[in-house]
Amino acid sequence: MQQHTTVIDKAAMALSGGLMLLGVVVLGIVEILAGKPYSAAPLTNEAGEVIATPMVDPTLRTGLVLAGILVLALYGLYKLVAPMKGAAATTQQDVTAD
Template identity: 55%
Template sequence: MTQLDIVEKVATAFSAGTILVGIVGLGLVETLTGKPFGAAPMTNDAGEVVATPTVDPAIRTGLVILGLVVLFGVGLYRMAATDAAGTDTRREVTAD
């Protein structure tokens, strides 16, 4: 196992945070505020919008996608941080 440098730690924490806020945090907000639980606005038989979600689904989706893009960037950074032989240039750490 190799040590994570500060860039990887910050990016991984940011990625995890945005994904958790997008899925869990805003999902709890949506649940606690009551119905509707769906992502689409609810309409009546006449086609009038009678209820909309508390948090726009585009915001929730955007947070999750942002977290995944940052996580993908961390993977690209890790690939660029290795030398041409495929070995990691960082030092190994033994467990205590």
């Protein structure tokens, strides 16, 4: 069985992959280049004052990754519902019993 990618296939793969790479890799490199702290939570001192926060909000990074997963889920639902091209249609035939 041959697999042919359509425009929708390529768009879904590019969009979901791009969103996840942006959220994980690109913004991770931005965080590393920005310096410490590397954690998602702000650093506080003993008095409870915030002394350092991450450069990119962790909810933004999480949102980008979840958006990529959502695009993949919607693409999967589309592939589940859309009819396959070139698939032989089955028809019911009346058969007389002996």
